[in-house]
Amino acid sequence: MMKKLHGMGALLLSALAILTFTAVSSAATLPDDVQAIVKRGELRVGVKSDVPGFSMQDLSGNYAGMEVDLAKKLAEAMGLKADDVTFTAVTAKTRGQLLDTGDIDMVLATFTITEERKNIWNFSSPYYTDAVSLLVKKNSGISGYADLVSKRIGVAEGSTSKDALIKAAKENGVTLTDTNNIQTFPDYPSIKAALDAGQVQAFCVDGSILSGYLDPSTEILTSVRFAPQEYGVATKLSNKGLAGFVEEQIKGWLSDGSIDKIIAKNGVTPSFKK
Template sequence: MKFKKLILAIGIGLSMMMAGCGTDSKDSGNSSESREIQVIKDRGVLKVGVKVDVPKFGYKNASTGEIEGFEVDLSKQVAKKIFGEENKIELQGVTAKTRGPLLDNGEVDMVAATFTITEERKKSYNFSDTYLKDGVGLLVKKSLGASSLKDLDGKTVGVAQSSTTKVALEDEANKQGVKLKFSEFGSYPEIKAALDSSRVDCFAVDASILNGYVDDSTVILDDRYNPQEYGIASKKENTELAKLINEVVNDMKISGEMDKLIQKWEIK
């Protein structure tokens, strides 16, 4: 009888231990899944890398000193999803060259900065579904008299460092038998200044970005090359943040809020 009682007691003890282990495992899993979001909540702000030199997307308003634009408003909706209010956001200016390293270093939680989704980049970062699609355009002086890429044969094209524009145009130029020279710059205003001073013959980047730099002396040519898809990027290991960001993007697309933002900022 005593032996049977001993066996029963051991069995109950083991059952309780297993039940306890199961509960701990489950709690640990939930904690692990939400940890990256909790870190942001504990900090009190969502850190976002945005452009500050792209009118209508991310641009520092000289009058107010504030960074504003389509991608800024989009990022605020991610902050609202996390905190319940959109102003708990800290913006940091990035360029095509710096946005990846800043994300890698953890200085920003996500990047919404006309970041083109490519298969190569997806190896390093999580990307949300596409929120905008565009193509590479060509901005030239009207005095050049150019109407197509072929008219730029032998000319110098200004592009941003670390952008996909140069490769896209090289591919297209090879198809058309056109020879191009390239000059790389750290920011879009630098490329526009180079165009104005005739140091380059063309300013090339996605057409929606070029629309912010057109003036009375310049024109965007009609052709578009290599369709670009923009997504919000986050660190590869931050899967829960990536999931939350994607929910925001898709909810806005389904509800029509994304189209309203595009219209608000007159994105072409």
């Protein structure tokens, strides 16, 4: 009996040694900048706090949404736990700054990929594609670009929506200008409040974001959709290893349907197909 117990103990120790060796070997294959995150025991991620379906912070300080779930999945792919993610609320204006200073490791915050931005930060393949639209009051009389000439349109600081709107209007024979038609705000709730107060007559941003601000008095214009917006995971330009790791995961999850399931789980409109 003692021999059997001794033999079982030896087998258990051998199995434990194999598992430990496998875990160490797996961790050792991660890029240095990813290993640094694992060693710290915390993945720091910048997310929005005010975008329903993507990332919303509740009164208890907790975050929920598809980008939150995606961040947790990335942490687990590193060998961390989902609870090892620390979220920081960012805006279109602050997200890049916080990446550059190293306060956060990555951004998942409806961050549109552009050629200009790719010179400043690393971006993964897009995990979601949207298009810009307008949220207006149902009684606004706005049905197309021509109706915007004498109107004020609210956009978020640091977003790409303003330039995209002016370009799309021009392509439709309508001239809009920064001075006469555009008003910037620090965040999306501020734009919605301005719309309700009549300070602006339209709220311009990606359609999926606008859907979170719909109420019985408003509508999203299906006649005004332009500039497809591809959202990617952004990392600091110098963190090439982390960027490569993230890209590998995102491409795999796009291929196997994991990201589609996360989108559906959070009630987000399916990714726009160009």
